[in-house]
Amino acid sequence: MTKFVYSFGGKSAEGKADMKNLLGGKGANLAEMCHLGLPVPAGLTITTECCTAYYNNNCQLPDGLMKEVWAGIAKMEELMGMKYDDPQNPLLVSCRSGARISMPGMMDTVLNIGLSSKTIPGLLKRTNNPRFVYDSYRRLIMMYADVVMEKAEGIEPAEGKSIRKQLDDMLDAFKKQKGYKHDTDLNAEELQWLAEEFKKKVKEVLGAEFPDDAKEQLIGGIKAVFKSWNGKKAVSYRRIEGIPEDWGTAVNVQSMVFGNMGERSATGVAFTRDPATGDNRFYGEWLINAQGEDVVAGIRTPNPINDDTKNEKNRHMASMQELMPEIYDELFAIRGILEKNYRDMLDIEFTIQDGKLYMLQCRVGKRNGLAALVMASDMLREGLITEREAVMRLTPSQLDELLHPILDAKDEKLQRVIAKGLPAGPGGAVGVIALTPDAAKAYVAAGKSCILVREETNPEDVEGMRVSEGILTARGGMTSHAALVARGWGKCCIVGCEALDIDMEAGTVTIDDVVYKEGDVLSLNGTKGNVYAAAIKRSDPPANENPLFKEFMAIVSKYCDMGVRTNADNPQDTSNAIGFGAEGIGLFRIEHMFYGENSETPLEKLRSMILADGEAQRKAVLAELEPYIRKSVKATMKVLNGRPFTIRLMDPPLHEFVPKNEEGMREYAKEHNMDYAELYERIENMKQVNPMMGVRGVRLGIIYPEITEYQFRAVFTAMVESIKEGNTPHLEVMVPLTINVAELRHQKDIADRVKHEVEDKSGIHFDYKFGTMIEIPRAALVADKIAEVAEFFSFGTNDLTQMTFGFSRDDVNSIVGTYLDEKIIDADPFEIFDQECVGELVKIAIERGRRTRSNLHCGVCGEHGGDPKSVEFFYRNGMNYVSCSPFRVPIARLAIAQLAIKGVERKQL
């Protein structure tokens, strides 16, 4: 029969730290501490397999389980010198959950199990502390009724009032009647009386007696913990964290020790290093004569455990180091043993019962990004961990945290979230509301930081976006204009915040009937998508100038074995990205160069090109645009200094560039000396019902070949000029939105012709690669044919996701929200790459493309290229590189290094 119960205690245990899958994190670490010889109250762990068996068995405990449990209890009795359900010297136990990975507060716990009319007299006699006994008893009743009798039985609280709330209300009413302020004011008799009243209330409300039998109590506790694995909170937490449903939880049944048995008792929590700064100092808090939950719940302000933990607020409070120096020394020694054993920072819980120290828990401690960086660096220097381990110590999201100023977590907690949107640009921003780019510029000129709040942004807004601290839009998804531009700059940005109701005329933003005016302060948490109507403090400036960060990234580089390029459209972003470790440009969008700061004139020209009346006029405008493109490409070539440079031919979303309303059109017509009616008609003819699937990308270059021609002329001329100046550009040009090879041949003919012209004229011959985006499902399926012409592939996973799902990224917010709520999808496919289907198309395209051209170079230039989970897919499936916005470059590099260190298998390139 499967072994379901693992005992621990007395410096030995049946489990150990690496048995987390079976014993849960808590159980495995308790066992490990026993092996290390640390003082752990004896106990037993019921395995996660038992939880699975319980659910497979229609929520019945498996046969034979309780026999194993009672055998384990017998071992505990021996080690603790007490007996469970014994009238003289009763052992009390706790019953706690423990999943493979920590799910703090998501599952249930019952303490003080074993108290009954049979055992209470013995405990009274042994402790000589009736107040403690009856306080423990009434706590048991409250917890048990709540967790075991109500929640685990699935009873819906009558009139929405849970039994827990009803018992709490009784306690409060009694205190009020007696004029008491604190629970501690109640004496033993009163607690005894209350316990009896509680039991009556339980019977009345739940229709069942509180069990007066210790054995029944334990069985109920075990079942309730299993049951809580599928409680609402736990299920929703698992969904968010991506924890599989079938992992199950272990149950830890452990001997109770009490920190609340008097002045020689205490309880506390500590971190082996400072989790906020990462500093190598022992950091913790404790409370004398208290139980663990008192420290956690914040009812009493806990004392510092040592001098290192003292700060301005708690400097006057007595530390454990001062009051119980021997025990502190023992704890400090344990800290050393644990860190040496676990080779990481640990979060520990301890209790002192009547002068004796007990370890109740240890686990790897949570930390913020900065602390993670500091600890990894320190531990590497201390020789505690290897370089490979150091690389594994920062999650990509911790690294991300380091790259942006963030809102102060404590200050943020004090504020109410007034609206939520999509977290399009991480970090924190604080400033006054500006509703137009001009207002934003005016505020900044006046020395005020501002948040640009828009329905959605478009290229005309770019100047205002650049000067703003943060950007907030009511519409658009993770790949909307605002999101793309903001991410490129590493700027805080929230998009698709549908609660916003912007009234431009009134100059107001209304959220839930509250009206905010231009000039009112907002704070944005761009990592979470939260909006606040207050000025929240910001934490330290980004750490990317931190030398530790640079050292860390240098180590990461040693292990990063897949290329990381950047999506950049101008020399400045390119330079940033190279600083972050980018190996070149994977996506240079020609039309994006018109979004920039100093681009007033060219943007206007681009618009004229789009609105041109016939080929001749279009060519005239293109001829004016060409030198501008050439200059920008050449400047970027200079910055790149020979690194790969992938330029995408224009894919301008036409509808974003033309005047939208009558006013704009009249103005344009006037400026360009045009007939309004004619302009109106031209724009009407250009309108598309579904612009995303309309005249875009290569379609534009086939309908108007001159657009392609002028781009190649600009790029190739930049190329020969750069070569003349001694540079050796590594140029790649790609065609967007391809559906078949004929499109590529058509465009390549133009490119070849222009190349000969430029070469003949300059006398300089050069090489470059002609490639294509793969971003339409059809292209993926005919990749073998496409590779006959395309010398490289770059996967546009945003568009590919759109077409594969039939989701318009502009409209998808309302759908994705409901789909996530209804568990129809696990994640927004524009955030996390859909490996199942979009992934299959990518795999098909790579495989077929390389069938034709065995050394075909493949990369990804959608925003997925900066998402660690997605990067893993690309890593496994034969991609040569990913390309992402500059601020995602370090994250992608870290993710890749970690995959390499984990030895993740890659498809042969």
Added chain:
Amino acid sequence: MTKFVYSFGGKSAEGKADMKNLLGGKGANLAEMCHLGLPVPAGLTITTECCTAYYNNNCQLPDGLMKEVWAGIAKMEELMGMKYDDPQNPLLVSCRSGARISMPGMMDTVLNIGLSSKTIPGLLKRTNNPRFVYDSYRRLIMMYADVVMEKAEGIEPAEGKSIRKQLDDMLDAFKKQKGYKHDTDLNAEELQWLAEEFKKKVKEVLGAEFPDDAKEQLIGGIKAVFKSWNGKKAVSYRRIEGIPEDWGTAVNVQSMVFGNMGERSATGVAFTRDPATGDNRFYGEWLINAQGEDVVAGIRTPNPINDDTKNEKNRHMASMQELMPEIYDELFAIRGILEKNYRDMLDIEFTIQDGKLYMLQCRVGKRNGLAALVMASDMLREGLITEREAVMRLTPSQLDELLHPILDAKDEKLQRVIAKGLPAGPGGAVGVIALTPDAAKAYVAAGKSCILVREETNPEDVEGMRVSEGILTARGGMTSHAALVARGWGKCCIVGCEALDIDMEAGTVTIDDVVYKEGDVLSLNGTKGNVYAAAIKRSDPPANENPLFKEFMAIVSKYCDMGVRTNADNPQDTSNAIGFGAEGIGLFRIEHMFYGENSETPLEKLRSMILADGEAQRKAVLAELEPYIRKSVKATMKVLNGRPFTIRLMDPPLHEFVPKNEEGMREYAKEHNMDYAELYERIENMKQVNPMMGVRGVRLGIIYPEITEYQFRAVFTAMVESIKEGNTPHLEVMVPLTINVAELRHQKDIADRVKHEVEDKSGIHFDYKFGTMIEIPRAALVADKIAEVAEFFSFGTNDLTQMTFGFSRDDVNSIVGTYLDEKIIDADPFEIFDQECVGELVKIAIERGRRTRSNLHCGVCGEHGGDPKSVEFFYRNGMNYVSCSPFRVPIARLAIAQLAIKGVERKQL
């Protein structure tokens, strides 16, 4: 060495009729006629393989070819009793193209080859007809200079004036100078003089001498025919007809016989049966003392060959039957021999030279749909052909012709096409312009037929569309609203006619600066997409009531071995479709029932549902809509009488249903007693940038589950009511726009719940199938999982094409036009199914779906289901049925029967 030359003549030949691939149609049939003992002027055929060799050999004739040709010429000389290039008795030859299938007028021909200063004296002596000799000579010079010396050499005409035109001008000038009207007015001396002048002009313009050498002439003629295979006209014809580039053409070198040698000479063309009516009578025209081109070119009005060919216009003209009864009898006998041998109606060309009949060509004759039907029926009855052959005798497009009134072809030819659009609904329509549905209704009420001309149509236009003869829109593609609705009714319709400039205020339509007013007459050819500004006669009414049609379809049914269902949304269309042989409904679009004639109220309610403010209001409107849906479904069930009935849950294109402009919104707000601003905002919130990829299909049913619930309630209630009334409906319900199985589970839960409710309430239990559309690429890829819940698949190939190509069907016209011109795609993928990629996704989906559910029923319900080429793909790849609009049902059934007869292989179902 490969044999390149096949001789024929003297009642024997090296080729025969089934060698078309090698000898071309013309050559193979000339050989066949020799085998049949018919009088054919001796000749030789140079194979299509030689054409391929010529092109592979850098446009040089293969070595040894001319040796074979001269050997063939020697045989001809023997048979004809003349010698090529002989001063005494010269043989003249023609040099004609002949591809595998007829490409009339697309390639070049040279006649009278062999005339030179060496041979002319002999011919003069033998014929004693100098006028004939010099006329032949000047014709040779004109044709040779044009075809061999200019076109085949790729010489661009100077100042755009071809040599042909220049020589024609000389002829005209000479005639003018002499005061002649006809070419026949020129005498021998004048023609001789002209021939000399022509030769000078040729030298002057083309820089080369007209060759005075018979051998050189023949080599030039052969090369020119090969060259003309890649002439502009031929290439574009092949592209339209889908003829492969590499087939090549054969060259037929044949002894010249002359119908213009006097009154005992003549020439003519005939059909073995009447090609216009199909009647079994010999039908033909002839001209005495003329050459073939005179009959074809229509310079002289030809005479009837016999009494059967006489009509009111030519009754007075002498027939061959009357003037040359022996020769007519010989020809009539040949007609019988040919029909018996070919077992089909033939188109023949003959020449009578000096009282002797020669057969110059025979081929299977072209015919219209009605004639094809009549001939197939007659020949079957006559025992000439089998049932299987009869089924093969009508092309699907000929069948289509039978189902619609069409424009009279002759009358149509006299009119100028003023605009072209997409041929969305076949047939012909004539009527006055109506710019609004109301105007259309008014015209019809006043007894005038009308054409509804709209920018694009929407559900509100449906009443006006129904009463109109034809529909013409400026926007939209083959699957636009207008196209779908019109096809459902078999109504003539042209969409996407971009030349239209509609001014509603002025009540005018402008095309190329010509203004047409409401009330002006238009004619539409919906089969070709042509618009005319005239009232063109219409041919006979549709033949679907023709008993021959019914007999024919009954035979088709014996061989049709794949299901054909119909896309119908109301009892009337369903009834039509069943009459056409539909085996059930494959697509019943719930939202379409609101488009119908008597639907004023429900359409309004559907709109209210879409614009409802919150769940409660929406449910209230749904409750009002439900009985309407129920009634329509029940009535359709009655008509179907147990046949399969596949209902698709609503997929309303929201943007089509809500008021579009301020006026409409204000009206709606007023009618519904709403605040305009509120309505405006609700509509604004509903707006989608790319509605095709937005909130549609199942997404709607997940965001608003009540919409799904009420639909199931209506359908299931109709089901139990039908059962109560003794019907046994075969119900299938499907979910549109699915991307994964979770969506289906979500919707199925609702369906299951409603089913239990309806069953419990009625006491009637029933079965139905729950299935899904496969119309998003993602769904195809996870078809294995989707089949866990879906009990059947129906492929929505329109949407699948949109997403696979990234082509919005609403916007695609401008792209597809250019793409076809640039040869980037072979066909509009919304018309002809893209087998390569959309097809791959369909194959993947069927294969994966059946991996999960081996007997998974699969069908197609996009318009491709009625396209013969696409049907073949579905037939081969394991589809159980196709579903198409009622008027396409016979076409699909015929296409399938023909595939079955051809023995096309099908994937195991």
